[in-house]
Amino acid sequence: MAQDRPPSNRSTTQRAAVLRAVESVHTHPNAEEVYRLVRKNMPNISLATVYRNLHLLADEGKLREVQFLGDVLRYDAMTDPHEHFYCRACHRVWDLDSSLPETVLRATERKTHGSIERYALDYYGLCSHCRKSTTSRD
Amino acid sequence: MAQDRPPSNRSTTQRAAVLRAVESVHTHPNAEEVYRLVRKNMPNISLATVYRNLHLLADEGKLREVQFLGDVLRYDAMTDPHEHFYCRACHRVWDLDSSLPETVLRATERKTHGSIERYALDYYGLCSHCRKSTTSRD
DNA sequence: TCCACTAATAGTAATTATTCCTATTAATGG
DNA sequence: CCATTAATAGGAATAATTACTATTAGTGGA
The missing domain is CATH 1.10.10.10 (Winged helix-like DNA-binding domain superfamily/Winged helix DNA-binding domain)
Known part of the structure; x- marks a missing residue:
């Protein structure tokens, strides 16, 4: 960071x-x-x-x-809060609208003794294009 | 990866x-x-x-x-699903219980055209120890 | 508008993290 | 036990990032 x-x-x-x-x-x-x-x-x-x-x-x-x-x-x-989808085959990234509810953030802050300043939520998989053109083995 | x-x-x-x-x-x-x-x-x-x-x-x-x-x-x-808290000062990591509800995963799968195989949810901040012993400027 | 100050730059060397290469070692199945 | 060959040790090579330093160019004030 x-x-x-x-x-x-x-x-x-x-x-x-x-x-x-x-x-x-x-x-x-x-x-x-x-x-x-x-x-x-x-x-x-x-x-x-x-x-x-x-x-x-x-x-x-x-x-x-x-x-x-x-x-x-x-x-x-x-720079606004949002999440990412990362294709493990072509390494392209898609922005996703924020899907992490405030309730989850608040719950995590209660569980953590530290102060949370930011978070990253990244999904991994195959994008629709790579799902068609490659086998699952990258 | x-x-x-x-x-x-x-x-x-x-x-x-x-x-x-x-x-x-x-x-x-x-x-x-x-x-x-x-x-x-x-x-x-x-x-x-x-x-x-x-x-x-x-x-x-x-x-x-x-x-x-x-x-x-x-x-x-x-290897079971769980999240992490990463202290930006001492670089130590804490495991957190899974806090991402299934509903969120399902919603993301609908929004993404790709197939989601895994995700990472990482929180960043200062741990309780570093919050006391350092200024906010690392 | 000019000048002095010094932050920022260009170019390159050094460092760090990781992967590659190859002769040798050792796990495995027969 | 062997024969086969996957895996290893050790080191070279590569990739990513940071550090170094002489020079350039923003900036604020005269």
Whole structure:
């Protein structure tokens, strides 16, 4: 998870471009994919800058980090609470409307002695396309 | 996520030791930690063997893979459905009883066109200990 | 508008996590 | 017991991310 950092404010063209890149797609891109997107318009941006700004934007709440089993961190411009479906064959991600009732969250807070700041609810399976075109063995 | 593999059967002392190591702790250890545990009794086991067997045992359903945002894969000997609380400060994990009602699962299956095989519900926050001893900024 | 300050960047090296490779070892079935 | 071959040990290779550092460029004030 992105560590908290002292708040950063200087607004750079690179930071804006990284945010716009994630917002421009619905694929929940990882750092490498964001790098490829941004380089179309900003060929000299460095990969380290992409990583730094993705973390920063996540800390600021402008992006949401998501990660699926065995996969690398990805970024989601949809920051409102919602869940994900991850296809284990094609590795595509679908956004789902929030399905976790408040009652469940409250119950969990009672059971946990810690304070809950956020949660991730991720479903795994085969998407309709991959269910047709592959065997169940990936 | 562990890819499916052709079923493996030859039972080795290394494989048994890896399984026992994960079962012996409640910390949801990662590969490196399992390696350290196993080496106490089996000093020559190789790290690659630990990785291979962890994947294999997960495929066989004897272990469950878990992963939290920004962290590496960990392994859980509790394979029955349950949820996790992950402390973002000390990175310890707590098991929670299942709190996701069947009605929610069914509703999600209706919304998803894919078939759901499993899900992960992970809560993030500060555990009671870290809430006292750290500021909210990790 | 210019300047001084310093946060942020580009480019690259280093680190971390994981997988791959291969000669050797050992589990298994006959 | 062998013969077969899956699995291992050890190390090299790869992939993902972070760290390092000289240079660039936002920013706030004169």
